[in-house]
Amino acid sequence: MNEQSETIAMSESPAEGETRRSADSSERAYNTIRKLLVEFKLKPEERINEVQLSRSLGVSRTPIREALNRLASEGFVSLTPNRGFFVRSLSTEGLLDLYELRTIIECAAFRLMCQRAEDDQLERLRAYWTAIVEGYQDHPPDVILAEDEGFHLLIAELSGNPELVHQLSSINARIRFIRRIQIEHRTHDKAQVSSHSAIVEAAMNRDIERGVELLRNHIEMTVSATQQALKDALLKVFAPGDASSKTRRRRA
Amino acid sequence: MNEQSETIAMSESPAEGETRRSADSSERAYNTIRKLLVEFKLKPEERINEVQLSRSLGVSRTPIREALNRLASEGFVSLTPNRGFFVRSLSTEGLLDLYELRTIIECAAFRLMCQRAEDDQLERLRAYWTAIVEGYQDHPPDVILAEDEGFHLLIAELSGNPELVHQLSSINARIRFIRRIQIEHRTHDKAQVSSHSAIVEAAMNRDIERGVELLRNHIEMTVSATQQALKDALLKVFAPGDASSKTRRRRA
DNA sequence: CGTCAAGAAAGTGTCGACACTATTGCGTTC
DNA sequence: GAACGCAATAGTGTCGACACTTTCTTGACG
Structure with a gap:
């Protein structure tokens, strides 16, 4: 494996200036993962490793899973019961x-x-x-x-x-x-x-x-x-x- | 040790095939909550109490939240950042x-x-x-x-x-x-x-x-x-x- | 040599706990 | 008596841990 320890900077929409306190990890994880998908950083058909991702993004698996669930509903990824999330290929x-x-x-x-x-x-x-x-x-x-x-x-x-x-x-x-x-x-x-x-x-x-x-x-x-x-x-x-x-x- | 006393019977809706089916808690929570919404057991505009729900369904909040996230993507409920999920009214x-x-x-x-x-x-x-x-x-x-x-x-x-x-x-x-x-x-x-x-x-x-x-x-x-x-x-x-x-x- | 099984490793699904935010209730001030 | 702030409570967001399932490794057997 490559250097996975590096934290991938989470990109944030420039909207709010007020509440940066909580900063909502789920939301940022969602945006970041979607970006990874959009840019093919996560490759089609690939299995998504939650632990690795959470380490990369510097948050726990919980917000990662919440984001992935949303992305699943929207068709970006698919979920197979005990095997995890997969990048949905866009044929x-x-x-x-x-x-x-x-x-x-x-x-x-x-x-x-x-x-x-x-x-x-x-x-x-x-x-x-x-x-x-x-x-x-x-x-x-x-x-x-x-x-x-x-x-x-x-x-x-x-x-x-x-x-x-x-x-x-x-x-x-x-x-x-x-x-x-x-x-x-x-x-x-x-x-x-x-x-x-x-x-x-x-x-x-x-x-x-x-x-x-x-x-x-x-x-x-x-x-x-x-x-x-x-x-x-x-x-x-x-x-x-x-x-x-x-x-x-x-x-x- | 997963013998739970189910307060609200979780029912399996035979409805239609989305994508992923399994017998895990999240899935059952999803179906059950959706049913509650559909039958107006959870009333429009009402704030959804995760703790209460999790107690009713006999599972922890994690699967509840996963289900709610999916339901949010599908438009059944809405999510306000630090305030929780709300039943989306169907005017x-x-x-x-x-x-x-x-x-x-x-x-x-x-x-x-x-x-x-x-x-x-x-x-x-x-x-x-x-x-x-x-x-x-x-x-x-x-x-x-x-x-x-x-x-x-x-x-x-x-x-x-x-x-x-x-x-x-x-x-x-x-x-x-x-x-x-x-x-x-x-x-x-x-x-x-x-x-x-x-x-x-x-x-x-x-x-x-x-x-x-x-x-x-x-x-x-x-x-x-x-x-x-x-x-x-x-x-x-x-x-x-x-x-x-x-x-x-x-x-x- | 190839097949298969048993154990090890990796990974997901769920849990209970805790930190932080919003809300409610109460007492103080004017 | 009403508005305001402050404390107490309720509730969400996130975490690390652990049980269970899948996948990989290894070694015995044909």
């Missing part, structure tokens, strides 16, 4: 299933938004997009990803159905790792920009059919690119140890 | 959101099934329905509920997308309590039977548009009845006094 086909689900949710959200949202709410969508469209392509991948997710999440919010927001959030989390890789490939930024603009326009006109069609294409467009990205990702993960290539860590 | 509006999500998922599943399923798979659907349609209306509510859920889940399975199955299972679990009450009201059994038959027929013809329309109506039809049922349920739960003896089984 190509599993990924396609997820994208399909995403398409379903997003199209439905768009439809409901067109039917229900007030004009000024649609205006908010337009404002959101115009605000970020300027430097869009110059932003670092992480930012682009967040902005893109934000755009689609806003549509879900404007649908008026919180369940859709929740579902979409969960889906996003699960495919985020591959989207990031795909964005780094920079295959079709421009197409994406115009897609979003067109979607906004369809929304302003409350043109459901056009919007749905755009969304469907928009997402489908990424799928093919994604498949290639997935291959690259897996290659990178399982590639024997050179690691000479410049990984995408820019001052975490 | 009328929250319920409608869930039904809306269900409609979205089911219609999409039907569409995909029509596009992808082999003929013999569609035949399975028909067989499933004809096998239970005979005594349908004479079955006890729980059986009817299970059969109905099975029917819709089968459609999800035949869609070929496991994510849809998972989503639908989760939704079903959350609205099961109200569906049971509604079924006990016996408002529109016949309509439901013919609905299902019509859906099967549309499936055999691979008539997507008709099937989607049928499903939409089928589910929407139950919503109005459901709203009334929800009122009854809440009344029953919060009604003072008499509820003591026959809270549970209320056949016919």
Whole structure:
């Protein structure tokens, strides 16, 4: 085994400034482990060793298990009764299933938004997009990803159905790792920009059919690119140890 | 030394297959607590006392907390950082959101099934329905509920997308309590039977548009009845006094 | 040599205990 | 008499320990 004794810094969302006292180990463990999964630090099909993890994160097994249980409910890992948690592999086909689900949710959200949202709410969508469209392509991948997710999440919010927001959030989390890789490939930024603009326009006109069609294409467009990205990702993960290539860590 | 006196009998719900099953405490706690929630033994907005629960179920707090974490991910309860778990209220509006999500998922599943399923798979659907349609209306509510859920889940399975199955299972679990009450009201059994038959027929013809329309109506039809049922349920739960003896089984 | 079994090691599932936070009840002050 | 703070209580978050299960190692037997 390698050097496991090192404490992996737990990343924390920058939100609260008040209560850092308790600092909720479970919550941090959840975020950290999810990050490990997303970044393939924990490899597909691999068995997760709770003791090792708890040592790495510097907490006891209890918060680790709580985090893993949550991650299991969300589909990141699976739990086999007396054998422990396993990293759920994201096969190509599993990924396609997820994208399909995403398409379903997003199209439905768009439809409901067109039917229900007030004009000024649609205006908010337009404002959101115009605000970020300027430097869009110059932003670092992480930012682009967040902005893109934000755009689609806003549509879900404007649908008026919180369940859709929740579902979409969960889906996003699960495919985020591959989207990031795909964005780094920079295959079709421009197409994406115009897609979003067109979607906004369809929304302003409350043109459901056009919007749905755009969304469907928009997402489908990424799928093919994604498949290639997935291959690259897996290659990178399982590639024997050179690691000479410049990984995408820019001052975490 | 694990001879525990079970204050509240932990029951094994035969419901639907999530992913992991086993006979350990966490699993049983999960099922039991979920049942308590479903039957309104734990009332909406109520704070859940872990110690009390653990004493009732005859296990320590650890499995209780694991179960609650899972239930939180699935939307049954909510978790406020240093204050504990709370029963998530299912307001009328929250319920409608869930039904809306269900409609979205089911219609999409039907569409995909029509596009992808082999003929013999569609035949399975028909067989499933004809096998239970005979005594349908004479079955006890729980059986009817299970059969109905099975029917819709089968459609999800035949869609070929496991994510849809998972989503639908989760939704079903959350609205099961109200569906049971509604079924006990016996408002529109016949309509439901013919609905299902019509859906099967549309499936055999691979008539997507008709099937989607049928499903939409089928589910929407139950919503109005459901709203009334929800009122009854809440009344029953919060009604003072008499509820003591026959809270549970209320056949016919 | 390969198979298998028994024991050792590793790992999960659950427990009771303790630290720290939130809430409740009480007494003081104005 | 009411608002405020302070002490006491209740409850959650986390820990280390231990029982039980699975997996690995080793050595006897065919």
